């Protein structure tokens with residue numbers, strides 16, 4: 001891979017290096033950004049174009065058992081949204097849960113070059129890695145679900161904190177994950193073992209354990225921090241979707257006691273009002289807290305009108321929604337590790353709750369004082385497909401457009417928010433923060449999200465247009481690891497993309513605790529559990545930092 | 548080769564969908580066959596112990612011995628000359644091979660289908676209609692206190708299902724195994740499996756749907772008249788008691804087999820059963836799982852789904868995947884005389900498809916990949932002998948509950964793997980069609 005390239009005359013937006021629309025050359029060699037390249041190097045003339053680092057999606061659902069269930073679940077959303085084979089680039093189907101090849105190509109078309117699958121039970125890691133391998137172009141990794149892990153919770157209730165931390169490290173290695181994910185901490189046991197109930201307060205005891213959700217949250221925040229993982233505990237809080245849940249979200253954030261924590265799809269956790277009554281916006285309460293506490297980061301989980309698929313480790317939530325919508329529904333339990341629920345969903349402008357969710361997401365973006373810590377996501381495909389990102393960007397950048405859209409939706413809902421009072425319009429520089437630089441920094445990916453010397457040569461070039469949705473809909477050039485994937489709007493040859501993971505050190509002695517647990521409660525052999533290196537075709541271990 | 552026997556611990560048996568991964572294999576010092584397969588059931592033991600590397604030619608073209616290279620060339624030529632090539636089988640090979648097969652189908656605008664279309668295809672369709680509540684088998688082991696089998700005979704078809712997962716298995720909330728469970732069986736006749744049941748419902752053949760619907764009615768407190776007994780053979784009183792038990796368990800499961808999915812009602816039956824399990828979630832935690840047969844049929848479902856969006860019966864004639872069971876399922880394509888070439892991987896449709904389909908197989912060029920001669924391979928234009936997955940070939944397989952496992956092969960085979968052969972065919976097909984696989988464009 002000795003390819004070199006110079007991009008000249010483009011307007012460069014590279015917030016990590018504080019470059020805000022400066023016309024400058026970007027030079028690429030051997031997959032990296034370099035200072036300069038020889039004179040006869042091929043050139044892209046990016047005159048009239050915007051040059052940004054490749055997009056980084058910090059939270060999406062694109063690979064693994066639950067995604068594949070959701071995929072084959074919805075043939076009705078695929079026939080009208082096909083993606084034909086282009087020469088050797090594989091064909092596929094879309095809908096809100098596209099096939100793997102299509103997922104990779106569509107991300108790249110939008111200018112995204114990194115995407116993180118956000119919820120994988122460790123037992124499903126092998127499957128997830130197989131799918132990620134078939135998700136081309138983008139670099140990728142995944143977060144492993146540990147907040148309902150029976151073995152870890154048993155260590156925790158006995159206060160065996162050192163062994164707990166070692167076991168977390170073991171699980172990260174065994175699954176080849178990138179980060180630790182918490183989903184509805186403690187909620188699986190009542191769901192699976194107590195007739196489909198749930199936990200509703202982070203300080204109440206979890207049936208079956210001498211534990212509270214807060215203890216689990218605290219322990220995993222501490223463990224990820226002590227292990228020096230590049231990304232902190234990534235939390236889907238308890239009570240997702242319930243009116244009044246912003247209090248749970250605030251309590252969860254307080255549990256960090258100043259340590260780093262990432263709250264995901266926070267829009268779904270920013271509702272005021274009383275339980276079982278209509279929600280109202282609590283975006284202000286949530287934003288105030290985050291603005292004041294710089295140990296906290298979040299992605300928004302914006303809702304976009306149209307077809308979506310709810311898929312989450314929070315199985316009780318999907319059961320509640322299923323009983324409201326009466327739609328077809330999947331529940332899928334993973335032994336000793338997690339739950340999962342899936343249902344097709346459609347967000348509609350005229351429905352109070354949906355319009356409110358849409359507006360709260362926008363409020364959160366527009367009230368964030370520090371866009372580095374409130375980054376872009378739709379929790380694809382939960383709030384809508386990642387294919388909505390261009391429209392979302394326009395909503396942030398174009399107040400007139402936003403107000404027109406707001407006028408078309410349920411007005412009672414809009415009245416319960418402060419959306420119309422917010423005049424802010426995001427700049428291209430800020431868009432580059434929330435879609436690239438911010439997520440890369442939050443993930444601890446030092447070679448991504450910027451165009452400084454030594455960065456991965458993941459570069460996107462857009463035609464500069466007034467209509468920002470059109471602009472971000474189809475990048476004119478996409479360069480991934482220094483290779484051209486989209487050249488003047490046309491696909492070039494496939495590139496594979498890397499698996500990014502961590503490998504924190506741990507003491508082998510922890511296996512003496514884990515092995516007997518596996519023998520008693522799992523159905524696969526302990527020695528067959530860990531995913532071996534043969535599954536990582538092109539991998540990169542991101543180092544941990546010592547605490 | 549050392550003088551000592553080699554021992555392989557935690558080997559994976561792919562003979563049935565249980566995919567037991569606790570087998571201890573002993574390989575004879577010459578490394579040519581397996582002498583012991585501890586922990587395996589009778590079927591698994593036969594699978595391992597009877598496996599020998601036979602002295603077949605690696606490939607035949609028109610029944611004559613050929614080199615691997617010539618056979619790959621001949622197979623690729625068949626693919627590129629055909630207008631509607633179909634690929635079928637795939638449930639007894641690795642996911643790595645399955646991926647190559649889907650790629651070929653994509654590159655030749657062909658058809659891809661797996662044996663799912665003739666076993667749990669109706670389950671796949673029902674799932675698309677109504678969803679499912681499911682679990683990995685360890686949740687059954689740890690939690691299920693009500694276990695039902697419907698239209699299957701696991702004692703003979705999945706011999707270790709009871710012991711490892713569902714009946715005698717001991718888990719967190721089921722420390723006493725079977726004593727902590729109520730086991731119910733539904734079938735049209737007593738079987739070795741029904742002997743262990745606490746409740747056995749012998750139903751009239753072809754009445755599965757009616758019985759399931761009656762149970763749904765009871766779960767929903769809807770009126771049910773006494774005619775149910777005449778129709779299904781099961782009295783209302785027995786049903787009421789059973790449904791009460793299901794509503795009141797802590798964690799219930801229904802396993803279902805081809806006795807449900809391949810008899811009158813097919814996907815309606817499967818759909819009714821999946822919905823019954825879903826309905827019961829109003830009262831307690833309840834799941835349902837098909838007991839899949841072949842070792843990696845679940846892997847085939849998964850690979851075809853993630854690559855195309857659809858689980859089986861996928862057609863690429865238009866350059867993108869389309870799905871329509873009955874239209875793009877192999878037995879139908881062949882029965883209607885549509886496919887003009889057929890590639891079969893680890894399956895034998897010429898011995899079990901309809902007479903019309905077999906007639907058509909005889910008229911078109913056929914490629915086979917199989918460790919042993921089959922009826923289909925005897926009709927093949929190009930027949931490859933391949934190594935056996937799990938015994939000679941490493942790779943990935945999926946258990947019936949979608950848990951992926953890595954194989955631990957026992958000894959080498961002189962034959963190539965399915966994956967190697969399919970990859971070589973794929974690369975040659977791409978060359979012939981001018982599809983550049985590897986070149987990366989650098990700059991404009």
Ligand code: SF4
Pocket residue numbers: 560561562563564565566567586587588589590591592705706707708
């Ligand atoms: S139950 Fe099935 S997988 Fe297990 S040993 Fe027997 S044949 Fe093999």
Ligand SMILES: [Zn+2]
Pocket residue numbers: 059060061118119265379382
């Ligand atoms: Zn999510």
